Amino acid sequence: xxxxxxxxxxxxxxxxxxxxxxxxxxxxxxxxxxxxxxxxxxxxxxxxxxxxxxxxxxxxxxxxxxxxxxxxxxxxxxxxxxxxxxxxxxxxxxxxxxxxxxxxxxxxxxxxxxxxxxxxxxxxxxxxxxxxxxxxxxxxxxxxxxxxxxxxxxxxxxxxxxxxxxxxxxxxxxxxxxxxxxxxxxxxxxxxxxxxxxxxxxxxxxxxxxxxxxxxxxxxxxxxxxxxxxxxxxxxxxxxxxxxxxxxxxxxxxxxxxxxxxxxxxxxxxxxxxxxxxxxxxxxxxxxxxxxxxxxxxxxxxxxxxxxxxxxxxxxxxxxxxxxxxxxxxxxxxxxxxxxxxxxxxxxxxxxxxxxxxxxxxxxxxxxxxxxxxxxxxxxxxxxxxxxxxxxxxxxxxxxxxxxxxxxxxxxxxxxxxxxxxxxxxxxxxxxxxxxxxxxxxxxxxxxxxxxxxxxxxxxxxxxxxxxxxxxxxxxxxxxxxxxxx
Numbered sequence: 001x002x003x004x005x006x007x008x009x010x011x012x013x014x015x016x017x018x019x020x021x022x023x024x025x026x027x028x029x030x031x032x033x034x035x036x037x038x039x040x041x042x043x044x045x046x047x048x049x050x051x052x053x054x055x056x057x058x059x060x061x062x063x064x065x066x067x068x069x070x071x072x073x074x075x076x077x078x079x080x081x082x083x084x085x086x087x088x089x090x091x092x093x094x095x096x097x098x099x100x101x102x103x104x105x106x107x108x109x110x111x112x113x114x115x116x117x118x119x120x121x122x123x124x125x126x127x128x129x130x131x132x133x134x135x136x137x138x139x140x141x142x143x144x145x146x147x148x149x150x151x152x153x154x155x156x157x158x159x160x161x162x163x164x165x166x167x168x169x170x171x172x173x174x175x176x177x178x179x180x181x182x183x184x185x186x187x188x189x190x191x192x193x194x195x196x197x198x199x200x201x202x203x204x205x206x207x208x209x210x211x212x213x214x215x216x217x218x219x220x221x222x223x224x225x226x227x228x229x230x231x232x233x234x235x236x237x238x239x240x241x242x243x244x245x246x247x248x249x250x251x252x253x254x255x256x257x258x259x260x261x262x263x264x265x266x267x268x269x270x271x272x273x274x275x276x277x278x279x280x281x282x283x284x285x286x287x288x289x290x291x292x293x294x295x296x297x298x299x300x301x302x303x304x305x306x307x308x309x310x311x312x313x314x315x316x317x318x319x320x321x322x323x324x325x326x327x328x329x330x331x332x333x334x335x336x337x338x339x340x341x342x343x344x345x346x347x348x349x350x351x352x353x354x355x356x357x358x359x360x361x362x363x364x365x366x367x368x369x370x371x372x373x374x375x376x377x378x379x380x381x382x383x384x385x386x387x388x389x390x391x392x393x394x395x396x397x398x399x400x401x402x403x404x405x406x407x408x409x410x411x412x413x414x415x416x417x418x419x420x421x422x423x424x425x426x427x428x429x430x431x432x433x434x435x436x437x438x439x440x441x442x443x444x445x446x447x448x449x450x451x452x453x454x455x456x457x458x459x460x461x462x463x464x465x466x467x468x469x470x471x472x473x474x475x476x477x478x479x480x481x482x483x484x485x486x
Contacts, residue, residue: 004073005059006059006070007070007073007074007077008055008058008059009055009056009059009060010070010074011052011055011074011077011078011081012051012052012053012054012055012056012057012059013052013056014052014078015048015049015051015052015055015081015082015085016048016049016052016053016056017052018048018052018082018085019045019048019049019052021134021135021138022041022042022044022045022048022089022131023045024130024131024134025037025041025089025127025128025130025131025134026038026041026042026045026127028126028127028130028209029041029125029126029127031126032125032126032127034125034126034127036093037089037093037125037127037128038127040088040089040092040093041089041127041131043088043092044085044088044089044092047085047088048085048088051085069483072474072477072478072483073478075470075474076466076470076474076475076478079110079111079466079469079470080466082106082110083103083106083107083109083110083135084103084106086106086109086110086131086135087099087102087103087105087106089127089128089131090102090105090106090128090131093125093127093128094118094128098455100455100458100459101117101118101451101458103462104117104450104458104459104461104462105117105118105132106135107462107465107466108222108224108438108465109132109133109135109136109139109222109224110135110136110138110139110469111139111353111436111465111466111468111469112136112139112140112220112221112222112223112319112351112353112436112469113222113223113321113353113432113433113436113437113438113465113468113469114136114217114222114223114224114320114321114322114436114437114438114439115321115432115433115438115439115444115449115450115461115465116224116438116449116450116451117449117450117451117453117458118449118451119228119449119451120228121225121226121227121228122226122227122228122233124226126209129209129213129226130209130212130213132213132224133212133213133214133216133217133222133224133226134216136216136217136220136222136223136224137194137216137217137219137220137222138220139220139222139469140190140216140219140220140221140222140250140351141186141187141190141220141254141351185258186254186255186258188258189254189257189258189261190219190254193219193246193249193250193257194215194216194219196246197215197218197219197242197246198211198212198215199211200242200246201214201215201239201242201243204236204238204239204242205234205236205238205239206234206239209226210226213225213226214226214231214243215246217320217322218243218246218247218250218320218322219246219249219250219351220250220351221247221250221251221318221319221320221321221346221350221351221352221353221436221437222320222321222438223315223320223321223322223437223438223439224321225322230322230323230324230446231243231311231322231323231324232323232324232325237307240307240310240311240324243311243315243322244310244311244314247314247315247318247320247322248279248282248314248318250318250320250350250351250352251278251279251282251317251318251319251345251346251347251350251351251352252269252272252275252278252279252347252350253272253274253275253347253348253349253350254349254350254351255349256268256269256272256275256347256349271386271387272347272386273361273385273386274347274348274356274357274358274361274385274386275347277357277360277361278345278346278347278357281317281341281344281345281357282313282314282317282318282341282345285313285317285337285338285341286306286309286310286313286314287306287309288337289309289313289334289337289338290302290305290306290309290310291305292331292333292334293305293308293309293330293331293334294306296331298330298331308324308325308327309334311324311325312324312325312327312338312446313338313341315437316338316339316341316342316437316439317338317341317342317345318342318345318346318352318437319342319345319346319352319353319354319435319436319437320352320437320438321432321437321438321439323439323446325446326445326446326447327445327446328441328442328445328446328447329447335441339428339431339432339440339441342354342431342432342435342437343355343431343435344356344357344359344360345357352436353434353435353436353437353468353469354435354436354437354468355401355402355405355435358385359398359401359402361385362383362385362390362394362395362398363398363399363402365383365384365385365390366383366395366398366399369381369383383395400473401471401472401473404472404473404476405434405472408434408464408467408472409430409431409434412430412433412434412460412463412464413426413427413430415460416429416430416457416460419454419456419457419460421443421453421457422442422443424441424442425440425441425442425443425444427440428440428441428442428444428445429443429444429450429453429457429461430460430461430464432444433461433462433464433465433468434464434465434467434468435468436465436468436469
């Protein structure tokens with residue numbers, strides 16, 4: 001009970017911090033002279049802040065340092081509570097929107113999945129579009145990381161929380177001795193690159209609203225758009241190229257960006273084995289899919305094939321979810337290869353989802369070690385990635401994660417199949433949600449969305465997004481008896 005009260009105390013403080021996020025849509029409503037939405041967002045801000053203050057006041061005697069169990073419990077609680085409060089303006093502003101669909105939309109935003117149940121995005125009020133995209137931007141690097149820069153000032157340490165939320169197996173590496181400084185450094189890089197993306201998209205011809213929203217989605221690798229046709233609405237080579245560049249920025253560990261900036265050298269990227277593998281796989285897939293589409297006569301010439309292949313492969317491969325063409329109509333090999341790349345290509349510490357490239361490298365290296373051991377049973381062959389020895393504890397953790405990853409995808413796919421969904425839609429929807437890249441194939445392909453799902457199917461996909469964003473262990477550990485024992 002005491003553990004729960006400590007978590008509620010921290011949760012209350014973080015909800016107060018989260019209520020400040022409503023300032024941006026409030027400002028947007030003022031700019032566009034939308035008094036109705038202004039009141040809706042102000043009301044949502046007051047409700048969120050009031051709930052946080054009430055939780056904090058009722059549990060203020062239970063203020064204390066967060067243990068690792070507190071960290072896992074708080075992360076999961078926070079990632080379920082934030083989308084809950086974020087639904088308030090959507091429910092107030094969009095007639096006929098059910099709570100199930102509203103929660104799916106906000107969970108998709110916070111987990112940077114980009115799957116949507118909304119249609120008529122071109123006609124949505126600007127403040128609502130800004131709110132959807134801001135959720136993706138905040139979720140991109142992790143709103144929890146932002147909170148650990150604030151919590152120490154409020155008397156609550158953040159290291160266990162940071163370890164529970166940060167993606168990837170290499171969680172012990174840090175940029176500075178203090179966790180708050182690390183979080184601030186990552187956010188400085190994130191904000192700086194986002195501002196550069198906004199400026200580039202505005203220069204390329206977007207209006208300010210579209211530029212801000214698509215920059216938020218690109219950096220968060222979320223894939224929300226202000227148009228039903230996504231980036232295909234603009235039909236611009238330049239805009240597509242700019243978004244490709246910034247999606248590739250976002251797929252690399254932000255710690256690497258910070259170290260490159262601090263050291264004033266690009267050599268940092270070359271020495272990052274994970275970044276080289278991720279970018280290399282994505283770019284090679286772009287050229288490979290372009291040749292495949294051109295060879296099969298999908299596009300009349302190679303350059304057109306390269307344009308559409310590059311944007312959509314980078315988007316799905318980076319777990320973003322933008323689309324410039326209906327790749328669901330391409331030969332099935334191309335679509336499934338894109339989904340495969342989206343499962344493994346993102347770097348740890350990036351805003352992408354999926355297994356993460358570092359785990360893929362560990363699996364490949366481990367397979368090589370096993371082959372060598374079969375031939376030379378007595379050989380001592382430590383695993384090295386990028387010149388660094390990988391401890392066996394990390395190897396075992398990666399193997400455990402991969403097992404749970406495939407079991408999760410298989411289980412959720414079977415659940416959707418039981419609900420009556422066809423296999424292609426069920427499998428691709430689960431893969432898209434667990435890996436946080438939004439569009440799948442079939443009923444949930446890039447030319448449609450998740451609106452046609454039943455409430456039960458929508459909740460299954462919502463759970464998949466949460467499990468995927470928090471990298472499976474963080475959520476499933478709460479269902480083990482050991483977690484709740486003293």
